[in-house]
Amino acid sequence: MIEFEVSVVNRAGLHTRPAASLVKLTSKYKSNVFIEKDGMRINGKSIIGVMTLAAEVGSTLSFEIDGIDENEMETEIKELFRSGFGEPI
Amino acid sequence: MINHKLSGIAISKGIVIGKAKRLDFDKNQNELRTLNVFDPEVEKTKFDLAKNSLIIDSKRIIEKYNHKEKIKSIIESEIMFLQDVELTNGVNNLINKGNRCETAIEVFFSNYIQLISNNGNNLSKIKVNDIQFLKHKLIQEINDVENDYSEVRNRVIVTSLLDTDEILKIHENGAIGFVTEFGSNLSHSSIISRSLNIPAVFGVNSLLSLIKDNDEIIIDGYLGNITINPDKKTKKLYKEKQNKADEELKSYQDYKDTHVKNKIGSKIRFYSNINNMIDLENTLINNADGIGLVRTENLVHEIEEIFEEDIQFEIYNRIAESIYPKTVTFRLFDFGYDKLNLNDEKENNPALGLRGVRYLLRNKHILETQLNALIRTSINGNVKLLIPMVTFTEEVIDIKRIASKVSNELNIQMPKIGTMVETPSAASLIKQIAIESDFISIGTNDLMQYYFAADRNNEHVKEFLDYRDKSFIQLLTNIKKTCDKKEKELIICGQIASDEKSLMLLVKKGFLNFSVIPARILLLKKTLLK
Incomplete structure (x- = not known):
């Protein structure tokens, strides 16, 4: 199991479209993933869960991944957040 | 029952003879359903079916927009x-849990x-709207799964009341006529029947207790009556009438390129109202002088993802390009009331509730997204915008301020912005409103229902809604005087201009611009030339 944190850098925050990109990514992997923010803990493969987080620009999300492909998933998630989901930063 | 004649309200012209198909899913449905035994597995299957059908729809849209x-x-x-x-x-x-x-x-x-x-935070508001819209689609889909439209092809639809979504779906499935027990001439479903050119009679008393599935029915959309199981003689009579009507329709074609002028030689212009892409086709076929009103909220059927700017832009742009160099007026979303209602809480009185500009100014992200799409469309050079349901001058000023901000951000010149006068307060404040607006459009259907305080969807008060009432015509004339003085263009929208007698009266009073259902344009020109 690995744990790490990422920040939301795109201006518009984690709205529907980025949330969808994230879930599309996590769903490709076999590992389980949970995301925590402000005491909320949600399933990272559920768009409904991710959208509940209401993560605005500047906020930090804690990831917890557990499974055989956890390292690959970590690399991709970090890259996705770093790029701001391809949106204006 | 043989050759039984019943009368109702003439909604949409034309004659049609066909077999009845009863659709009993509305209103009574809820009562029927409570009698059914509750079975959780059936409910879960309903939910699955609706989800899957929406997923299939969405995948189809993705194919269509694959490059975007x-x-x-x-x-x-x-x-x-x-x-x-x-x-x-x-x-x-x-x-x-039951x-x-x-x-x-x-x-x-x-x-x-x-x-x-x-x-x-702000982010939540955007998401809430996306989610509301999805819920709306799911619930609608569940109703559709229950409503079987497969048997409507070439049939005359008989039901208690039709809403706008149902009418479009029934039309797509090939129905040839509509008869309802309730409904009135000013309801949106009646406007849609006319724009689809499908014969319809609404408000036929005790209709559902008199008609069985597969009864033969004649709809006379001219006189507003129906005949159940006609005898040979009656059928022959109506067939002749139908042929004559078809010929008359053809004879209108002669008026396509004719210009109509009033007594003092000013040109009368007929613009079209657009609810869907069929109306756009009809606008071009009937050679309208432009598009006087696009009811953007009704384009929801075309704009599958209404809050997505690029999808809105695609549709608006297609309309603006097709009509170019003639002009097109897009009315900003008029959500609420009897149109798509996205309000979180149920309103007791939605006609007097959060609709039109009131809704938009409280949901600025929806407003700004639409303005972005529309102002981008305005590069075509033939686009005007219209603000619905204005009560106070400040609302016009607010919208103009936001539109000017969007225009600056896009670096595009702000298009002309007009006000739809459809509340008595706006009619009364016309002087100030005309100063703030680039043009004025009178929404006569709503203005009339608020002026006479009579619901235009309620057939019990239909006699209160009189197009030719003296004081109402006086109200319109006052608005015109102010617009003339302030040199602001004025256009009349709504059913009043489609009614031949009212139209002649308005032309006599000096009104020059009318926006009507495109299928009526040639007939109205012919009326004025007679």
């Missing part, structure tokens, strides 16, 4: 939402929306 990454990804997010285990588990749990499928969906979504709104 942004559009594709937003629709993919909708599919993910529908496939989400949290949604399935949440709704199924509620069904297990809720019907629709209730379970309502409860799930309202809890979810509450949870998101509690976060209270």
Whole structure:
């Protein structure tokens, strides 16, 4: 199991479209993933869960991944957040 | 029952003879349903069917917009939402607790929306709207799964009341005529029947107790009556009448390129009202002088993802390009009331509730997205914008301020912005409003219902809604005088201009611009030339 944190850098925050990109990514992997923010803990493969987080620009999300492909998933998630989901930063 | 004649309200012209198909799913449905035994498995299956059908629809849209990454990804997010285990588990749990499928969906979504709104930032508002819209589509889909439209092809539809979505779906499935027990001449479904050119009679008393499935019916959309199981003689008579009507329709074609002038030689212009792409085709076929009113909220059927700017832009742009160099006036979303209602809470009196500009100014992200799409469309050079349901001058000023901000950001010149006068207060404030507006459009259907305080969807008060009432015509004339003085263009929208006698009266009073259902344009020109 690995744990790490990422920040939301795109201006518009984690709205529907980025949330969808994230879930599309996590769903490709076999590992389980949970995301925590402000005491909320949600399933990272559920768009409904991710959208509940209401993560605005500047906020930090804690990831917890557990499974055989956890390292690959970590690399991709970090890259996705770093790029701001391809949106204006 | 043989050759039984019943009368109602003439809604849409034309004659049609065909076999009846009863659709008994509305109104009575809820009562019928409570009698049924509740079976959670049936409810879960209903939910699954609706989800799958929406997923199939969404995949079809993705194929259509495959080259547009942004559009594709937003629709993919909708599919993910529908496939989400949290949604399935949440709704199924509620069904297990004894809720019907629709209730379970309502409860799930309202809890979810509450949870998101509690976060209270701007981001939540955008998401709440996306989610509201998805809920709306799901519930509608469940009703559709229950409503079987497969047997309507080439049949005359007999039902208690039709809403606008139903009419379009029934039309797409090939129905040839509509008869209803309730409904009035000013309802949106009547406007849509006319724009589709389908014969219709509404408001036929005790209709449903008199007609069985497969009874033969003649609809006379001219006189507003129907005949059940006509005898040979009656059928022959109507066939002749039908042929004559067809010929007359052809004879209108001569008026396509004719210009109509009033007594003092000013040109009378006929613009078209547009609810869908069929209306756009009819606008071009009938050679309208332009598009006087696009009811953008009714384009929801075309704009599958209404809050996505690029999809809105595609549709608006297609309309603006097709009519170029003639002009097109897009009315900003008039959500609420009898149109798509996205309000969170049920209103006791939606006609007097949060609709038109009132809704837009409280949901600025929806407003700004639409303005972005429309102002981008305005590069075509033939685009004007119209503000619905204005009560106070300040609302016009507010919208203009936001539109000017959007124009600056896009670096595009702000298009002309007009006000739709459809409340008595706006009519009374016309001097100030005309100063602030580039043009004025009178929404006569709503102005009339608010002026006479009589619901235009309620057949019990239909006699209060009189197009040719002296004081109402006086009200319109006052608006015209002010517009003339301030040199602002004025256009009349609504049913009043489609009514031949009212139209002649208005032309006599000096009105020059009318926006009507495109299918009526040639007939109206012919009326004025007679």
